Amino acid sequence: MAIVDVRILVEGASDVEVVSKALQGLALGSEYNITISSIIPTTNVEIAKSAAAGADLLIIATDADRVGRDLAERLFSELGEMVGHVERMKLPLGHDLEHVDVELVRKELKNTLVRAGLKSLQILPEYMALRNQLLDLKGRYDGLAEEYRKLREEYEALTKTLEELREENTRLKEENEGLKALLESAKNIYRIEEAWKSLFPAEPVPDETYIGKAVEKLGLAGRVIVGQGYIFAEDKGLVDELLRTVYLSLSIREEPGEVPKPPTEEPPRPPKPPEGPGVVEDAEVKPDDIEGLLKGL
Incomplete structure (x- = not known):
């Protein structure tokens, strides 16, 4: 359990002696679980604020006369929001320790602590x-x-x-x-099929890849772009020139010129037979021919 920090404000140094004497013999730690951390003798509000700030319980111990009551009320109103709880304690008149009933002060101090505890319960x-x-x-x-x-x-x-x-x-x-x-620049874009058919309506449209290769071979890269079925060129004349060149190339590839065949040697002809009767090898002799020959003889 945490120890309760109690501080006591008194009017002067003589009150410090009285309160200190009254605290002797009180087992505050075992009975109330509290400790008196300081006794501050001052009537200055600013000093009191500085000394009391953060206390769990502040006891304002002043004389029971009118001056003491006024001081207590002023300190109470000024310090109420700076500490956990403020309690008023009346000291008996007189500042001479020999003439002050310390037991009475001790009893008042205990009653003050009890009141503070009861108010806390409330x-x-x-x-x-x-x-x-x-x-x-x-x-x-x-x-x-x-x-x-x-x-x-x-x-x-x-x-x-x-x-x-x-x-x-x-x-x-x-x-x-x-x-x-x-x-x-859409006016410079031409469909390959339309451009080809406008020049060669009866011829099949060549492959786009072939036209692209022609662009490279002819050194037209940068001026002519072929792709996605379109030709981009500076003008239509350049497209026509390109397609005519492609057509010519395709024509040369498909219809090569005829190569003349070398002359062949004719077989030697047999000599002509001499005029007049002669002998014919392997001639077929018919019976009528033999009969005619015999009559002639």
């Missing part, structure tokens, strides 16, 4: 009510602290998302600017 229900309110507020505080933690995490997550959205927005703005520039 405020106990209020204290308990305040304690319950404090516990309720602590529970609400803990709940709000947890809610704050969750909101903080959500806030940080939203902040991160916001930054990502800002970056995405910046990227989209740049992309939008590029699209605007592309739209402004």
